[in-house]
Amino acid sequence: MVDQYLSQVGTLIRAARRNKSLTQSDLARSLHTSQSAVARIEQGRQNLSLEMLARIGEALGTEVVTVSSNAPLNLRIEGGRPLSGSIDVRTSKNAAVACLCAALLNKGTTTLRSLARIEEVNRIVEVLSSIGVNCRWLPGTDDLEIRPPRRLDLAAIDEDAARRTRTILMFLGPLLHEFGAFSLPMAGGCDLGTRTVEPHLQALRTFGLDVVAHAGKYTATVTPDVRPARPIVLTERGDTVTENALFAAARTEGVTVIRNASPNYMVQDLCFFLRKLGVQIDGIGTTTLTVQGISEIRTDVEYFPSEDPIEAMSLLTAGIVTKSEITVKRVPIEFMEIELAVLESMGASFTVGEEYLAANGATRLVDVTTHPSRLHAAKDKIHPMPFPGLNIDNLPFFAVIAACADGETTIHDWVYENRAIHLTELERLGARVKLMDPHRLLISGPTRWRATEMMSPPALRPAVVLLLAMLATPGVSVLRNIYVINRGYENLDGRLNALGANIEVFRDR
Template identity: 30%
Template sequence: MDQIIVTGNGPLSGDIPIAGAKNACLTLMPATLLTDQPLTLTNAPRLSDIATMTELLRSLGSEVSALHDGQVLALSSHDLTTVRADYDIVRKMRASILVLGPLLARAGEAVVSLPGGCAIGARPVDLHLSALEAMGAELDLRDGYVYAKAPLGGLKGADITFKFASVGATENALMAATLAKGTTILRNAAREPEIVDLADCLRGMGAQIDGDGSPEITIQGVDQLGGATHRVVTDRIELGTYMLAPAICGGEVTCLGGRIDLVAAFCEKLDAAGISVVETDKGLTVSRKGDRVRAVDVITEPFPGFPTDLQAQMMALLCTADGTSVLEEKIFENRFMHAPELVRMGAHIDVHGGHATVTGVERLRGAPVMATDLRASVSLILAGLAAEGETIVSRVYHLDRGYEHVVRKLSGVGARIERVKA
């Protein structure tokens, strides 16, 4: 099993290219199931989760080809061979549930295993299912699978109010509604850039969608969708992660392709902590204004609030801040599992339920640590950049789900980092 070894060595300098968004691409790929025409995605990230979604779509009969070193995905679902998404594939990744809505809308039926993924909370799929039921779907949960059938004549438009702004449920309902008969209104819909990106792609395929990016999305169903070519939006979580590298250990780094509108709430916290963020034609240039960052309080919220997927990385920064910070996690339970590992590096962190109190220290110390999930793994790497001595991060297979070429990107701006076989 691989490990990543990081040795703290001072300021960073240079450019880091930011990939296409994993969470956007994993949503865009199932959109191929809505049409028998080709769908081409450019700026695709090269990640293990993308390979898992590729495996799942191929198991349904879709053709998926990775071109140009994997940055272009050519998809075609002209001849689906099954509507069953098996447990052996779905268990690897929660985003697999996103084939349910498209299959049901196009084929009229679907059998999809309940999904797996990172152990950062229950994250139930009840909102996905209730939205599809509102469109007339008949659902039966048994033996760990969702058995779904559309009514005679297909799904029907519906007025759906989510009890909270679920990204996945909004995406599943949005895709299903494009082929439903009549008008669907999604209220309290998620507003994330990945939702807007999906809507842009679906419009390119012929869907009629208004209001994406707001809490109310209106979809007028059409009889069929066609093909399209779509560029995947920049990954705002990878962007925020690499913005923290110079914030933690000094220097100046430009994150190529970055945009402030994707990470506005995050940038506000960086500014409060004493981090400069300047938007240019190339992207976002980040530098630390002083020798030590200031403590700030953080509350994770749905977009446009502070992203839960940047909470672990922000905690790594605040471990060396001047003062005491409080981080409140309001999206997922069990998302402070990285805290004990940071404590092994000399951090002062006290966790009580959904709150973590971080009292900054002047310097972290390198130590052997273990990644518990995707974002926790990269937070430990960031902490290692600021630590004295060597940090060895184990179980880095989590990292491959969400970050491409971490070692290459960080070493390219001067970090001392390598990946080795344990």
């Protein structure tokens, strides 16, 4: 019976693959496995886990192998193992979502190269597809081709996918060029406390957009032919706020000046992409952007988003807390220099290689090799600052690093109300963490780690911090319901396993 079932499933997979015009090698690449393994699957000679069935379904874009179970994905981690080898940093999640939203500005074909196949990207693709945008993963690649329809169908929007990502808020800027009135589902994403949308609305009002939040929706009306009469001063130097202002300015004829703009990595990537669309932008990397907008964009363009400094910090942390020598390749050094300086002040030993350029032709990359080190607590509190300061999304990794260091370290997360609370979950693994207030943690090390089983918190970076702590913890730990990790990382467990970790993905029966 099992053999017959496997044979039937294999036949369905082969038919779905051929319908997608994929070779066995193409499918193997998407699954991070071998061509011979795909051949065995299609011949019904390979046992299939629920996780592999789900991955095949995603790779083929079909429900032919979708499993009926809604059980969440979990990780079983055998920790305390040294890591070795090298690993590439994948392209940036946040740059990818910015460019996906910016593709709505273009009436031509946009091809985004080497995107990370992560849940956040998947949700946006689902939303774009639901409103009529033709999104196609090019066979055998991680390249996404985006072709807009003649007119977007917002009435058909996939509300479930939209509510599972905060990125939906970034549709406001592009859509104000397309509609006199429209509505969007309210944004979701990580549970990090109250995050007001007012800075977005303040910036977009200067382009004629008025938004009312009611009954789970943003209802927008656009007054035509309104443009900023003077420079826009953002009330928050936020990344997505700056991106929304850039979307609005890109297709507003004339010059728009944006002050107190974020110069962070994803904003720079977006600016480089908009330049390829023909929008002139001066001041990239500074807090003042001058945009020469154009009323219509109709060009076929390809763009390579740069590597992700947050993933780079995640991988470096894996090497540091497991006292391993690993080489993290393609680290965007411009956005990691403060982090490396703080690590060095805590006694971390690492080697930084020569600089080279990313595929976008602008971002500077290096390879960084970690070495086993004896860490000590930071003398000053560790806190984030807008670029070029320590990145807010890299701050949580210093919690697990501080737990491995001698002495007491203060972590001050002044941006989010809830994230410091999520990091107190490290206590379950043996760390000594004192929550001084909703924004400040006092962490005493070194930690005598102990294996445990726990639920993943509903916030991306704290969830990855717990995974990294489990890598440092001797014994077998379990992290349950890791969807939030898959929002921001592609195949993180498999890539860490390639370095010598022992992480098993499973679902409850």
